[in-house]
Amino acid sequence: MADYALLTFAGEGGRPRAGLRVGDQVLDLTSLGTIDEVDYSTTLSILNDWELAEAALEGLAAKAEAGNAPAATAPRPLDGVTLFAPLLYPNAIFCAAANYTDHMKEMSGREPPDKAITRPYFFMKSPRHCIIGPETPVHILPITKQLDWEAEIGAVIGTPARNVSEEDAMNYVAGYTIVNDLSQRDVGQRKDWNFGADWLGQKNFETGAPMGPWIVPAKSIGDFYNLAIKLWVNDSLEQDTNTKFMFFNVAEQIAYLSERFTLHPGDVIATGTGAGVGRPKGKFLKPGDEITIEIEGIGRLHNPVIAG
Numbered sequence: 001m002a003d004y005a006l007l008t009f010a011g012e013g014g015r016p017r018a019g020l021r022v023g024d025q026v027l028d029l030t031s032l033g034t035i036d037e038v039d040y041s042t043t044l045s046i047l048n049d050w051e052l053a054e055a056a057l058e059g060l061a062a063k064a065e066a067g068n069a070p071a072a073t074a075p076r077p078l079d080g081v082t083l084f085a086p087l088l089y090p091n092a093i094f095c096a097a098a099n100y101t102d103h104m105k106e107m108s109g110r111e112p113p114d115k116a117i118t119r120p121y122f123f124m125k126s127p128r129h130c131i132i133g134p135e136t137p138v139h140i141l142p143i144t145k146q147l148d149w150e151a152e153i154g155a156v157i158g159t160p161a162r163n164v165s166e167e168d169a170m171n172y173v174a175g176y177t178i179v180n181d182l183s184q185r186d187v188g189q190r191k192d193w194n195f196g197a198d199w200l201g202q203k204n205f206e207t208g209a210p211m212g213p214w215i216v217p218a219k220s221i222g223d224f225y226n227l228a229i230k231l232w233v234n235d236s237l238e239q240d241t242n243t244k245f246m247f248f249n250v251a252e253q254i255a256y257l258s259e260r261f262t263l264h265p266g267d268v269i270a271t272g273t274g275a276g277v278g279r280p281k282g283k284f285l286k287p288g289d290e291i292t293i294e295i296e297g298i299g300r301l302h303n304p305v306i307a308g
Helices: 043-047 050-065 101-108 199-203 250-258
Strands: 004-010 016-022 025-026 093-096 124-125 138-140 151-157 173-180 211-216 228-233 236-242 267-275 290-295 299-307
Touching: 004 043, 004 050, 004 299, 016 043, 016 050, 016 199, 025 050, 050 250, 093 250, 124 199, 124 250, 151 250, 151 290, 173 267, 173 290, 173 299, 211 299
Parallel strands: 093 267, 138 299
Antiparallel strands: 004 016, 004 211, 016 025, 093 124, 151 173, 151 267, 173 211, 228 236, 228 290, 290 299
């Protein structure tokens, strides 16, 4: 199968356009309009018809690899385009909390719970308020002095999912992207309110969810539960973990969420982070830092950090 990924790039006047990365070139999908019932105007519209679109994209990628991409797609070098987040904007970002065993231990000092008597734990991020793309600055807002990093794989839904079984759940995943689930650690608890935890304060804020650089089709990933996840702050390797530490797997997460409501194409499930976040080390982001995440089989996401 051709090496390809779905992305969003800046076209004329900086307007977002759906694109297809094939090797080191980008094809303009928006220019195709609607073909065989698939609307190629945005990545979200493509995901809405993923069953039809995936086969068409595979064929287009194969043509591009052979040097026969349609002229209308105006192939251009990858290093010559500006990338946005691949999804502008999904309906929801569901975030699995403390879902890697190595991260559980570093944050609580406790062993993982008995999986037979517990269920996945989620919070949500507001897509339009939080999502930014590659190279876009992360803002440290005045309300926090403890902005922390969390490298995660985002599973992107490609088919409406409601009450699906764990056995069938992976059939609803279109692909995977990288999410940095940034956290304002010092505003995660409220001493002025009867209910102490503040997930909104800790997790939802401007630039709080860098995402990208693209969506890699699920079938392109080999052994999903043996992928290296690495995050650097400047030149310091802070997270060096692996998907083998995931506690509730992706299928279990999808089955759990779909009990509650329909998951829609383009919804993103940030599946949890591994060990190496800043809080246990007393290290937090500061203006001038550079965050780089690399996840095996998916790609590289880089964002500078500035004062907000």
